Amino acid sequence: MLDRYQIIDADSHVIEPPDLWGKYLEPAFKRFAPTPDLAIAEESLLHKYSPRLRLEGNKQVSQTYPLSLVNGFDPESHVRAMQQMGVDISFIYPTYFSWISAVDTMSGQLVGAFVRAYNRWLHDFCSYNPEILRGVGVINLHVPKEMVTELQRIADYGWKAVYLRPNPVKGRILSDSAYEPFWTKCEELGIAVSLHEGTHSRLPTTGADRFNTRFALHACSHPMEQMMALLALIEGGVLERHPNLKIGLLEAGCGWLPYWLWRLDREYEDLYWEVSDRVKMKPSEYFRRQCFVAIEPSESYLPQLINFIGSDNLIFGTDYPHIDHDPDIVAAVVALEEQLCPDIIQKILWDNSARFYCLEQKCISKD
Secondary structure (H helix, E strand, C coil): CCCCCCCCEEEECCCCCCCCHHHCCCHHHHHCCCCCCEECCCCCCCCCCCCHHHHHHHHHHHHHHHHHHHHCCCCHHHHHHHHHHHHHCEEECCHHHHHHCCCCCCCCCHHHHHHHHHHHHHHHHHCCCCEEECEEEEECCCCHHHHHHHHHHHHHHHCEEEECCCCECEECCCCCCCHHHHHHHHHHHCCEEEEEEECCCCCCCCCCCCCCHHHHHHHHHHHHHHHHHHHHHHHHHHHCCCCCEEEEECCCCCCCHHHHHHHHHHHHHHHHHCCCCCCCHHHHHHHHHHEEECCCCCCCCCHHHHHHCCCCCEEEECCCCCCCCCCCHHHHHHHHHCCHHHHHHHHHHHHHHHHHHHCCCCCCCCC
């Protein structure tokens, strides 16, 4: 709690320990455990990740959370950082797994082994204090037939959300028919789906075909992949067929959203006949009905954005402990009281995330 606000961190991260894979991978797959610098059989799992970037990233994280680094970013360290920031509940996303599972040429069976290992490890991690450390499960997009089975295991853990990359995987975008049973099961179980991009992966990624610097790659990948993922879910009819499915768009800011919704609504006015069998209302109406977007407190246009889309779809994550995380970020959201009313701050810091992550009653579809 900070300045009378209870706070949900809708997007924090673990730093997976190097020995995770050796301990948690099934015996048949242990020989594929990545090295600490994320290589398998001397092949890097990263794309355009320079030694200078690695050095600067490690330096920044070590300066911000030196005790967490010494303790290997264990659960106690995570809880301590939450307390320092004023966070009450933290929803936890991967770091290294997001790259490990994002190699388009990796066999689906191997990705599945990493998925199962990570989910088992994260369950143990969160067991340190499951009331405030809330796991977000991972899924094997490389093998669609495994997705529902893993989703049920995640639900059995009591978790309320799953993490997906927005990028195409093995040629499939999120509206591919192979994923339809997964969307159906998410809706049935009341499991929210969080889309979270990660730069330097070996999946098709906007900008990676033309830029080389982290500066350019990071600027392109996060908002632009979210834009196309949201389009895929709308244009492919996923949101029409699954009106109780909740989608979160994380770590890309929200400034791109008004333009994108305006653009999609405008295209729909002209071309509705092309998609009318699966898109029954304006794209902006699908967003308002079932999507959530994470804000950044430094986005100076937030008052204008709220005038356009309202305040019921905005959530907030700290991105702890990544290179672009600011340890004062929670206080920066609270300081937005100078521009936004306390009721809106309350929605951003707690109410909306509580709805998204199904912390309220009556979250599961009755259909």
